[in-house]
Amino acid sequence: MSAHPVAAGRVLPTLNEDGSRNWIRPRVSPGPWWRRRQVIAYVLMFVFFAIPHVRIMGKPAFLMSFPKREFTLMGYTFLPTDTLLFMLLLASGVIGIFLLTALFGRVWCGWACPQTVYLEFLFRPIERLLEGGYVGSRKLDREKKFWGGRRILKYAIYAVLSLFLAHTFLAYFVGTEELAVWVRQSPWEHPKSFMVMAITTIAIWYNFTYFREQTCLIACPYGRWQSVLLDKQSVIVAYDYNRGEPRGHQNASSTASAGDCIDCKACVTTCPTGIDIRDGLQMECVHCTQCIDACDSIMDKVGKPRGLIRYSSQEALAGKPRKLLRPRVVLYPLALSLSLGALLFAMASKESADVTVLRGMGAPFVEEANGQIANQIRIKIANRGNSEARYTINVDGARSGRVIAPENPLVVQGGTTRETSIFVVMPRDAFENGERAISVNVKDGARFSNSIPWRLQGPSAASGNNGSATGSATGSAGTNSAAPAEGRP
Numbered sequence: 001m002s003a004h005p006v007a008a009g010r011v012l013p014t015l016n017e018d019g020s021r022n023w024i025r026p027r028v029s030p031g032p033w034w035r036r037r038q039v040i041a042y043v044l045m046f047v048f049f050a051i052p053h054v055r056i057m058g059k060p061a062f063l064m065s066f067p068k069r070e071f072t073l074m075g076y077t078f079l080p081t082d083t084l085l086f087m088l089l090l091a092s093g094v095i096g097i098f099l100l101t102a103l104f105g106r107v108w109c110g111w112a113c114p115q116t117v118y119l120e121f122l123f124r125p126i127e128r129l130l131e132g133g134y135v136g137s138r139k140l141d142r143e144k145k146f147w148g149g150r151r152i153l154k155y156a157i158y159a160v161l162s163l164f165l166a167h168t169f170l171a172y173f174v175g176t177e178e179l180a181v182w183v184r185q186s187p188w189e190h191p192k193s194f195m196v197m198a199i200t201t202i203a204i205w206y207n208f209t210y211f212r213e214q215t216c217l218i219a220c221p222y223g224r225w226q227s228v229l230l231d232k233q234s235v236i237v238a239y240d241y242n243r244g245e246p247r248g249h250q251n252a253s254s255t256a257s258a259g260d261c262i263d264c265k266a267c268v269t270t271c272p273t274g275i276d277i278r279d280g281l282q283m284e285c286v287h288c289t290q291c292i293d294a295c296d297s298i299m300d301k302v303g304k305p306r307g308l309i310r311y312s313s314q315e316a317l318a319g320k321p322r323k324l325l326r327p328r329v330v331l332y333p334l335a336l337s338l339s340l341g342a343l344l345f346a347m348a349s350k351e352s353a354d355v356t357v358l359r360g361m362g363a364p365f366v367e368e369a370n371g372q373i374a375n376q377i378r379i380k381i382a383n384r385g386n387s388e389a390r391y392t393i394n395v396d397g398a399r400s401g402r403v404i405a406p407e408n409p410l411v412v413q414g415g416t417t418r419e420t421s422i423f424v425v426m427p428r429d430a431f432e433n434g435e436r437a438i439s440v441n442v443k444d445g446a447r448f449s450n451s452i453p454w455r456l457q458g459p460s461a462a463s464g465n466n467g468s469a470t471g472s473a474t475g476s477a478g479t480n481s482a483a484p485a486e487g488r489p
């Protein structure tokens, strides 16, 4: 008797009815679709390994740097101030996926998702080689030899591959230069980075060794979205029910009315998610096309035309005509064009630098011994260009006082952000109602100029006390004659 309580019916292909794991060991069906996917998978693997090393205009082709709070894509760096741009980029990506799914079903899942690509074309082939293919793996499962000799070797090879994949994956987030430092240093010199790498490696190993297809079945939300993303005209991998049924083994007693499906279950044993495509469109189907190849080879053997399982649509299978113009196919491209158009326009209108002005920390102003009022202003400059720039800082509206700038001009390397503080010292009587309007001007020769209106804080005539307001401003264009800032070594 089973040690597990028995559920009424199977809830997941990877679970037996008693809740124990049903290991899916799909039998490869090496037909034309498999070969096409193989080519695409190995090209994608190469692209995945190469991208962190590719530089465009001196910048990484892709780098999502959390410590620097920057995202670089194809040589363009999105800064923390680029919320709108980033949202438009994300929106374009999501709408693109919606459009792709509406047109071609789960083509991403079956052909390009890293989970499918690495599991089916890297990890499972090694397993088949070491364990003797479908038959050998199932024999080891039946004998419950999860830690058998050949499997230990498989796990060791998986660990090496996972380490390599983890390094490549993290290069997308820290960059290849930083990664090289991590690799060269001892773990004791950078324990946090070492822990990140170790956890990522273990997660990848666990995913491809144990969790496997359950990532698609349980963890990934995309399969659950497909019911709303697909329509009845979307291209899917589908079983031709009208042609196949009634199914049954072909023999001398078969009637002329029998369907083409001989119920050989080749489409089931080859399925990497363990489902039967003859049950209709299912959330678990990743559209990998393996059942097409399996069934086509059976049809060849029994002398029936190929395509009992094929790329089709629900309406085409029901004998309805193909409709090219459908609401989704019109609305998604329209939304995508708008989103991409807005993104490109916003990117083209961006200046070569972003300037953000903030009040100093603590009290908004300080009264000096001679009675003058000093305001600290923090200026953050993000250089969007690829080369070093020297930003000169001036202040308009402070002629009766002085401006102290510890570093002026401020040198900012290409693609980086720096912050400096200036101090504006004004006579007490320069303030009206506790405020004084000035402009902070930032200039880089003829390449960049920005003037930001700002209000200094000072004692109000009524109280003469320190205020407590805080605030910030981001650059906008303006023209004022500037009072130069004093340098301070």
Ligand code: SF4
Pocket: 237, 267, 270, 271, 272, 273, 274, 275, 276, 277, 284, 285, 286, 287, 288, 289, 290, 291, 292
């Ligand atoms: S049903 Fe067919 S296409 Fe869908 S996952 Fe299984 S083998 Fe792949």
Ligand code: SF4
Pocket: 239, 244, 260, 261, 262, 263, 264, 265, 266, 267, 268, 278, 294, 295, 298, 308, 309
């Ligand atoms: S492979 Fe084709 S013939 Fe065999 S069970 Fe599946 S659909 Fe039927």
